[in-house]
Amino acid sequence: MATVEERAEPGRKKVSEEVLRDFFREMLLIRRFEEKVEERFRAGELPGFLHVAIGQEAVATGVCSALALEDVFASTHRAHGHSIAKGTPAKKIMAELYGKTEGCSGGYGGSMHLYDLSVGNLGANAVVAGGLPGIVGAALAFQMRGEKRVAVAFFGDGATNTGTFHESLNLAQLWRVPAIFVLENNGWAESTPAVQQLPLPVDQMGKRAAAFGMKLIEADGQDVEAVYLAALAAREHALAGKGPVLLHLRTFRLTGHFVGDPQVYRDRDELKQERETKDPLRLLGARLDLSDGDFASVDADVTAEVEAAVEFAKAGTDPKPEDALKYVYA
Amino acid sequence: MPELTYREAVRDALAQALRADENVFVMGEDIAEMGGSMAVTQGLLEEFGPTRIRNTPISEMAIVGSGIGAAIQGMRPIVEIMYEDFLTLSMEQLVNQAAKHRTMSGGQVKVPLTIRTQGGAGWSPGAQHAQQLEAWFVHVPGLKVVFASTPQDVRGLLWSAIYDDNPVIFFEHRTLYPIKGEVPSELEPIPLGEARVHREGTDVTVVATGRLVHESLRAAEEAERDGISVEVVDPRTLLPLDEDTIVGSVRKTTRCVTAHEAVARGGFGSELAAVIQHGAFDWLDAPIERIGAKFAPLPFAPAMEQWVVPHAAEVLEAIRRTVARS
Incomplete structure (x- = not known):
C-alpha cells in the first residue's frame, strides 16, 4: 500500500482507484479476520472476551491510512481493525488472541489490550474512554518537542457520556495539542441504543465539539474515501498547530457487541436492512465495480493471509506461567 | 550541612x-x-x-x-x-x-x-x-x-x-x-525501597510513616525515661518495601508497633504486621500493635479531629502494651 506521504496531497478531493483498491483489500482482510475470530471463538479455541469490528472497517482503514508511521493511536475494546489498519501484521494480532508469546502484546494483553509500539499502537483500552487522556499527553509531548506527529484516539458514542471524554477534549483544546479524537459513532453503547444514552440525535453527536470550541470534521463512516479525506484534513489541521479535531464518523456495527452476543435488544429487520445498505465493503465494491473474478481474487488473497495467521498463532509459544511477573515494573 | x-x-x-x-x-x-x-x-x-x-x-x-x-x-x-x-x-x-x-x-x-x-x-x-x-x-x-x-x-x-x-x-x-x-550540600538520591532507621533500640521496634515518624520519635524519647529502648524505622518507600530492614529490626527487638495517620483498619500497618509476623514469628514476644486513625471520616471540630488521628501518646501506650507482655 502507498505510504501516507505518497497518497496525501493537501486539498485533494478524490482518491485514485488504485488506492481505493488497496483500501478494499485491507477492509476485506479485517472482515475475514473478524469472521475467523468469531469462528475460532465458537470452536472454543480463543479465551477471553472478544469484540469484532464487522461493519466498521471503513473507519479503521480510512483513518489509519491518513496517518504516518510515527503517528500514534489508542484504541478501544474493538481494536482488531484499527490495529491491522495501522500496520500490525494480522498474524501477530491473531497470536495475541491465542495468548501466545508471538502476539503483539506478548500474550499479556489479549484482544482488548493490543499494543504495537513499532507502528504507534499505544494500546487498546477496555475502559470506555480510558485511552483519551493518554492521547492528550502524547500529543502534548509532540508539541513540546516540536515533532510533526499527531496522536489519535478512537472511541465510540458511548464514551462521549463519560467525564474522561469531556476532561480530555477540554484539555486538548485548551493546549491546542495535535490530537484527533475519532468518534466512531455506531449508535450503540453495548446493548443500549442511541435514543436511551445520547442526549442529542445520533447523527448530531458532532455538536459535542462546539462545547470546547474544537474543530469538527464529519464524514460518512461507511464511505472509506470520505473517511480518509476527512482524516487527512484533520491531520493537516492538527499539524498546522491549529489544535485538535473531533472527527465524527457515523458508522454501523453489523454484529453484536461481543462475540456470542445474541442481540436480543436489536430489531432483526433493521439489522438485516443495515447489512444490506450500510456494509462498507458492499458500498466500496459497488463503487469500484469489482467483477466477481476481481473480488474472488482479493478474497482468496486475504483469506489465505487470515488462515496463515491462524496457523502462525496455533504454532506459537505458550508463555511460562511465572512470566506473569516479568513486566510489572520497568 | x-x-x-x-x-x-x-x-x-x-x-x-x-x-x-x-x-x-x-x-x-x-x-x-x-x-x-x-x-x-x-x-x-x-x-x-x-x-x-x-x-x-x-x-x-x-x-x-x-x-x-x-x-x-x-x-x-x-x-x-x-x-x-x-x-x-x-x-x-x-x-x-x-x-x-x-x-x-x-x-x-x-x-x-x-x-x-x-x-x-x-x-x-x-x-x-x-x-x-x-x-x-x-x-x-x-x-x-x-x-x-x-x-x-x-x-x-x-x-x-x-x-x-x-x-x-x-x-x-x-x-x-x-x-x-x-540536607547534604549536594542532592543525594535515595534509592526507592530502602528503609531508614531513625533511632536504634533494643526493646521494641516502631515502624512509622509520614507525620507519625516524628510522633514515634517523641514517644521513643518518653519511653526511654521509663527505661524502654525503642527503635524507630521509617520504610520511606511503601512499595517496594524494604522487608529485610523491618523484619531484621523486629527479630532484634522482638516487639513491634506500626504507626501511621491513616485509618488503622486495612491500613499500611496491616500489611506491615503480616510481613513481620511471617518474617519474625519465632522471635515475637508480643502481638504486633497497630496505631492509626479511628474508623471515622475526619470530623471538622478540632477536638474531634485530634481525637480521631493518632499522636505520640497513642504510640507510647502501644509501646508500653507490647513490653508489658512477658
Whole structure:
C-alpha cells in the first residue's frame, strides 16, 4: 500500500482507484479476520472476551491510512481493525488472541489490550474512554518537542457520556495539542441504543465539539474515501498547530457487541436492512465495480493471509506461567 | 550541612530535576503563578517558563492521564494532585492505565510518571481535604508508593521517583512542610525501597510513616525515661518495601508497633504486621500493635479531629502494651 506521504496531497478531493483498491483489500482482510475470530471463538479455541469490528472497517482503514508511521493511536475494546489498519501484521494480532508469546502484546494483553509500539499502537483500552487522556499527553509531548506527529484516539458514542471524554477534549483544546479524537459513532453503547444514552440525535453527536470550541470534521463512516479525506484534513489541521479535531464518523456495527452476543435488544429487520445498505465493503465494491473474478481474487488473497495467521498463532509459544511477573515494573 | 524545610527540599528536588533534564516538566492545579496551594512550586514558573510549569484545569483524570501519555512518549512528567483526596478523581487512570500499561503491552511501554500529592490532618479541613490514602495504592501491582517524612528524605526520594521508569505516587504530609532539617550540600538520591532507621533500640521496634515518624520519635524519647529502648524505622518507600530492614529490626527487638495517620483498619500497618509476623514469628514476644486513625471520616471540630488521628501518646501506650507482655 502507498505510504501516507505518497497518497496525501493537501486539498485533494478524490482518491485514485488504485488506492481505493488497496483500501478494499485491507477492509476485506479485517472482515475475514473478524469472521475467523468469531469462528475460532465458537470452536472454543480463543479465551477471553472478544469484540469484532464487522461493519466498521471503513473507519479503521480510512483513518489509519491518513496517518504516518510515527503517528500514534489508542484504541478501544474493538481494536482488531484499527490495529491491522495501522500496520500490525494480522498474524501477530491473531497470536495475541491465542495468548501466545508471538502476539503483539506478548500474550499479556489479549484482544482488548493490543499494543504495537513499532507502528504507534499505544494500546487498546477496555475502559470506555480510558485511552483519551493518554492521547492528550502524547500529543502534548509532540508539541513540546516540536515533532510533526499527531496522536489519535478512537472511541465510540458511548464514551462521549463519560467525564474522561469531556476532561480530555477540554484539555486538548485548551493546549491546542495535535490530537484527533475519532468518534466512531455506531449508535450503540453495548446493548443500549442511541435514543436511551445520547442526549442529542445520533447523527448530531458532532455538536459535542462546539462545547470546547474544537474543530469538527464529519464524514460518512461507511464511505472509506470520505473517511480518509476527512482524516487527512484533520491531520493537516492538527499539524498546522491549529489544535485538535473531533472527527465524527457515523458508522454501523453489523454484529453484536461481543462475540456470542445474541442481540436480543436489536430489531432483526433493521439489522438485516443495515447489512444490506450500510456494509462498507458492499458500498466500496459497488463503487469500484469489482467483477466477481476481481473480488474472488482479493478474497482468496486475504483469506489465505487470515488462515496463515491462524496457523502462525496455533504454532506459537505458550508463555511460562511465572512470566506473569516479568513486566510489572520497568 | 545546609538546612532546608521539607517544602524547600521538595522544591529543590523539582528545580534540580528540571535543570538536569529537559524532558522533566510539572503540571497541576494552581502550580504556576500561585506556586501551588502548598507553595511548594513557588519560583519554578519564573525559572522554567509556562511550557514546563503548566497550570491545568480542575481535571484530575486528564491531569494524570495526560501525564501518562507524555511519559510513554519519553517525557518525565511530574503531576501534582493538590490533595490526595482528589486522587480518587484520577483513580481510573492511576489504577487501570498507569499501573498496567507495561504488563498489558508485554513490556513495550514504560510510564516514568511521578504523581506528587499531599494530605494529612491537624488543621481541621474536615473529611475531604486531609485523608491518608497511601494503602490503597500499595495494593496495585505496577505502582510504586513513596511517603517521605524528613527534608533530606523527601529531596533524595523525589529525585529517585522522577528518574524511576515506573509510575510513582509520592505522598507528602501537609503538616511537615514547615519542618526544618539538615540536607547534604549536594542532592543525594535515595534509592526507592530502602528503609531508614531513625533511632536504634533494643526493646521494641516502631515502624512509622509520614507525620507519625516524628510522633514515634517523641514517644521513643518518653519511653526511654521509663527505661524502654525503642527503635524507630521509617520504610520511606511503601512499595517496594524494604522487608529485610523491618523484619531484621523486629527479630532484634522482638516487639513491634506500626504507626501511621491513616485509618488503622486495612491500613499500611496491616500489611506491615503480616510481613513481620511471617518474617519474625519465632522471635515475637508480643502481638504486633497497630496505631492509626479511628474508623471515622475526619470530623471538622478540632477536638474531634485530634481525637480521631493518632499522636505520640497513642504510640507510647502501644509501646508500653507490647513490653508489658512477658
